[in-house]
Amino acid sequence: MIGWIFTALPTKRGLQLSLKDPATLLGIGLLITFSYLILAPVISILMDAVNVNFGDSNRIGTPQGNFTLYYLERVFTSPISQRLFWQPLFNTLSVALGAMCIAMVIGGVMAWLLSRTNLWGRGWFATALIVPFMLPTWTFALAWTTLFKNRSMGGQPGWLESMGYSSPDWLAYGPVPMVLILALHYIPLVILLFGNALRRLDSQLEDSARILGASRSTVAFRIILPLMRPALMSAMVLILADALGEFAVPYILGLPVQYDTLSTSLFRAISSRQTGVASVLAGAIMVLGCITLTIDLYLMREARRFVTLGGKGAMERRRPLGVWRLPATLLAASLFVVGVVLPLMTLFLSTVMRIPGRFNLSNFTLDYWIGTNLDTIALSNGILLTPEFWSATWNSLRIVGTASICAGLLGLLVGYVVTRTPWRWLASTLRQLTFMPYLVPGIAFAAATLSLFAVQRGPVPALYGTSLILMLALIADQMPFASRAGISAMTQLGKEPEEAAQISGASWLKRMVSIIVPIQKGALVVGIVLPFISGIKGVSLFIILAVPATEVLTTYSLRLVDYNYTQAANAVVLMIALLAWGGTVLTQKLTKTGLAQGLES
């Protein structure tokens, strides 16, 4: 401890030298920037949770700004706490756990089939089964409503309804479809994480157990499973953490039957201007996120202990499936049909049909894409001819694009400072600070950003309603990926190429411009494109922070859902899916790496 203090407090000469050191100066700048972008919003929202907010002073009986436990009591113990917090918490956890269990079982089997057996078309399935992960979750939710929607909701009926079968509420809305849809979304994640771990497992470990006389099942349960445990646990925790903050699926499938999750409850609180309650809910989501991801960090550390095993022996060896080869292949194929073909076909068909579920030629039309003078009130043209669609597309590209470029560059700079500064505390603080948004689900972080930037604070004007607030929130939200990419790229590069330039006489700026950035071009592209894809299909930040002037594709499509313009909403979602998928394929082409590596780094 004392040693740490010694290294933490630089000597006078150390201080003088460090202040001449560009990496340290840059690091201090970044520290200030991220404190403002990441730490300040979180602190601000936590303060909002325990201070009397604007407009509440009469009800609470203390002046605005004073300390109060009112919001905490309201959310956790008051009569309406059941509806505000406890029921949504229960719903959130049951949906998340349900989705996790199904995804683990199906994904686990698939991962094994894909990496360890002679399944037909392994290579093709290995890519095809990952596709659902590239699509926004609510693609599935919209496809589901297109199929199963019943009379509980207004607007166009679902296909089943119009074919004469009325689907019951439990099938059309609520936990059952939510669990199934999220499970479909997370199966690829399990395939990626678990499959990678399986592939990395040294087959000599199995061989030596077999030679010692262990049976197949003994090998599976005593050797493989224990070694796979960290990967399995990590996949479970990541799914849980991600499902906690899921907003779009419960918004589409839960609200019609009042099935609230924490994120929709938070959204309601914000839209009804209950800032204090919203702050408490956001805080609660953050705490849950922190808990799950702390567990994950611990597990990853455990997992590292196993990784060293690898090496030459990690030869791929496949087990013949025998008579099970055909059924197994059919299983994989049906997963592909359910997870990719069915939802996308449903969505696509729905956009070219006037009346849902009626498959005769006269019912088909391209009006919803390119038609004019439609009889819908707010949307008289096909979606491709609607200016709002194009302005939303432009907004999406502009806002998400700018934020991703900033995040990518900042990530590289963080990587530079972390690997270069002699101040160890600066490196570790930056590393942890930029990782923090990962612990905070998007919707909670959006609420936090709103809490900080909604009003004028000091010289910073109120930013609500501008695209700047969206960009700032997006940058912060994307920093965990960007800084991880930057740090790993800079660590791999090492100091020498820069030092060689320094010895040759290059100044710091020259070194950055002619050596570091060009060498890291590839990493920079990944650090920009990956956040771009997740930003394009993201909902939770925008739903809180966007206003009509800054409407993006995702909020536009949700608004169309609210208006019950099913065809138009589905068309927009298809376009988003196309953008996200195209971007992913482009990244893979550019970097010549699989998505799997990207997820793990």
Place this chain on the structure above:
Amino acid sequence: MPTITLDAISKQYSQQATAVQNVDLHIPSGDFMCLLGPSGCGKTTMLRMIAGLEHLSHGRLYIGDQLVDSPQSGCFVAPEKRGLGLVFQSYALWPHMTVEQNIEFGLRLRKLSERERRARTGEVMEKLGIAGYAKRYPSQLSGGQQQRVALARMMVLKPKVLLLDEPLSNLDASLRLEMRAELKRLHQAFDTTILFVTHDQWEAMTLATNIAVMSKGQLQQVGSPDDIYARPANRFVAEFIGNPPINQVAADTALGGRLARQPNTHMLGIRPEDIHLAPDATAHTLPAKVRGIMPTGGSWVLDMEIEGQCLQLSTQIRPQVQAGEHTYCQIQPQHVHLFDAAGSRLEHTAYHNAVPTSFMHAV
């Protein structure tokens, strides 16, 4: 050509971790000095401090007459202003530039005209035999070629001092031999002071005009290769240099007692080539048993048991004995090194007087 002077320099990373401790070293102008030591002994840190990539914690560092780093006076000259060349162990070629661009980079920074840049780049590439690769990228070159580019990149700036950090350790054996000869040639051709870091004693012995041996952050001995081999300043240097390693015998053993009468805490060191096989017992031989014979091609290393001690013997003459046989050995008393309890070498005269008469006449 400047000299480099290290005046009591130290490098501390933290209270616990001291990399270099109180080193005084003078590198004369035009010297080919080699810093030799096991990995982690602080030699690369020293090199980096001279280059200016690390700051001193204590002491003073001069290049020529100019003070370039001194914590006491707060003086520090940035690496790019020291006029040195440094070749890294990993070469650190810039992967996004061609060979030519890599070499030209420093000249561009110095705002040389296009013509002059071409001339100097061409000349240095010619000298190093890489003229044919100008348009290639580093990843398209072999290890030896990359090495030459790294050298060329520094040489083109005509540095007065060239620092080399284990530049040969990433090359295969035959290339290493070739580059070693090349470096020696370059030292003469470019007329620079070279400071070379290595953990390979063979490399140090063959290349250097002077060797500085380091261990645990401290300088052990500075001298010519011959000097260091023949008169190691202490047990560490004696052990570190020589292959097979020097034999060590405690003074209080039976053999030790026969070789030199010394206090029990002292150690005797005998180089393997200083033990000779003798066919018959004479007044100057010791009975020995051959435990094993290892041919190394051109010479032989024998595992011997002498007076209950295991010693290694090396010889250029094919041994006429078999493993398991008994034979005799001869050790010239003047070739026995003597180290005191602290490990320091005792000078020859001191040792000479101590040789027991019993040995001279015994057996």
